[in-house]
Amino acid sequence: MHKLLIKGGRVIDPQAGKMFAADILIVEGEIAAVGPGLEPGEGAVMDVAGKLVAPGLIDMHVHFREPGFEAKETIASGSRAAARGGFTAVACMPNTDPVADNRAVISYIKARAKEAGLVKVYPIGALTRGSRGEELTEMADLKEAGAVALSDDGRSVASAAVMRRAMQYARMVGLPVISHCEEPTLSAGGVMHEGYISTVLGLPGIPAAAEEIMVARDIILSEYTGCPLHIAHVSTAGSVRLIREAKARGVPVTAEVTPHHFTLTDRAVADYDTSTKVNPPLRTEEDVAALKEALADGTIDVIATDHAPHTLEEKDVEYQQAPFGLVGLETALGLVWTELVIPGVLSPVEAIRKLTVNPARILGLQEGVLKVGGDADITIIDPELTEVVDPATFASKGRNTPFAGRRLQGLPVATIVKGQVVYNRNLAMIS
């Protein structure tokens, strides 16, 4: 019988909103007991004194690029990056080639994830065929195949009529809709936030209004159709305001923010560093402040990375030519700790809640909690450990990060999926 005892740590229970000293006994991949002074019997022991023991982190927004763009990332390399970042489960966006708009691609992704055998990979199906924003996908079929949500992430559904039908249908099927909010005629040609920095750099801008118009539209459609709506990668103060008002009215809307959007501003674009080219773009100090406030007051439910790997060659070009996106899985927890927990924006429990139970609830997953009888998906965090980000050490194929050289504190030191240690930084295992 396979047993593992996680001994001597402080357990974070985000559902109960508590942190307490306890051991966790894992038997055959499930949590068998949580409590003080547990004994492993003949099993192994992981000594986690001074560490935090959290439910396995869930990143509900990653791009694993397979099928179609395996040079950027594969499900296997992405899974390794997730494990190294402390994530036990991820939800991957459907903008692959072919697009995950049919059962075959969803099944393929699941099969590849199983082969990789590291973290749980939950596919998100496309909202419209080819993510072209015209015809609905066979949503019921996608759900049966294993899709946990629907999204045309990477672009907005430009037609309000199509979006309305998609939300009506998705509600019937019982899948949440994740919306990439970008009014395409306003953002067309833009490569960074429109403001003082874009003016000085002479780069075409994407105004905050391009995001906010679509956030407003989709909130109105969510209210009208009753379909649960999740706003991906919120980046502006105006979007935060709209979401806050909608939640107060009872609209079934949730929202996520990325670590790069709550950490960096458009000033990072100076000198045309293409690793700062993301969509939505890095915004202003006021926007960053609004995002932090929204994290603290619960307007923003989830922290997700929008992990978007690209090859070195693709990014090593003129700013306007480079593709949008940065890699986030392996810097996420460190940024959450350094930028949010240590300065007191979020308590450790609140931070973990936005990385576990909240995304699980939105996607309808059982994960995100430590409960007896549940899968033993666990992330061990060392809140004191510091490290300078070195992209050369990434497990991801992507090296496109603007955080190279930045010192982060609060890092994952072990990742356990169904009782199997899929990442172990240097914790002692005693058999």
Place this chain on the structure above:
Amino acid sequence: MNWKRKDLLGLQNLSAEEIKLILDTAVPMKEILGRAIKKVPALRGRTVVTLFYEPSTRTRTSFELAAKYLSADSVNISTATSSVVKGETLKDTARTLAAMGADVVILRHPMAGAPNLLARTIRAAVINAGDGAHEHPTQALLDMFTVREKKGELAGLNVAIIGDVLHSRVARSNIWGFTKMGARVRICGPATMIPPEIEATGVQVCTRIEEALDGADVVMMLRIQLERQQQGLFPSIREYARLFGLNRERLALARPGALVMHPGPMNRGVEISPEVADGINSVINEQVTNGVAVRMALLYLLGGGGIPDA
């Protein structure tokens, strides 16, 4: 002071002292241009490459002549006839040029920041000859040189820049350059062509051309690209000319002896009326001459002219 920079990417990061050094260096260069034999050996043995990803006659020729007058070997590469059409990246092209021994690479590129990328890649000096809507530092330097020549001093002057500021690298470089040298800069143009938060660069934004011209010592007109009308940035050429065109009556609002400038090529009758373009206030042709002098100064400073090899 001595020149310490490897590259000239823009005027935003230059100090007033550095700008003054370039302008001062251009004075003896202009004297060379007045000679019967316009050639000095300052850059003999140096290689200057002009790498142009956008069509340009005046800037490229100006740089090429500047290099030749200083006895440098110069080569022109335009993308229509280079490996760029075969898909070679900017960085690879630059590495090739560097490997062939180029000392100075002059880059014109449709994308903002391309010279910054180049400067990070190669050891040769890089001069930005215009990148997207970012900067066109040599144009601004020749503008400042021309104004200083005519007015003696840049500090305290009122400079009006009128037209499509949103897409204008010339405007951006001039804003940095003139404000650093102590001039007051006003900009004016259709609201759709005023970049967001431009006031934070220290300029005053005027919505009416009369307001911009009032008491101006220098009136700098920008070229309007007619395809911007198709993009919906202004309703018609007619309305643009009516609201923002410079004519004799409007010029009368400026100070007596105000200089009229244009980076060229002009749309006569649109942004500037023919009688103003060719009138006594116009220094448009002198701008062209001074462009060669200023570029000689830059090649001299960046190309290590007269300075023994380290």
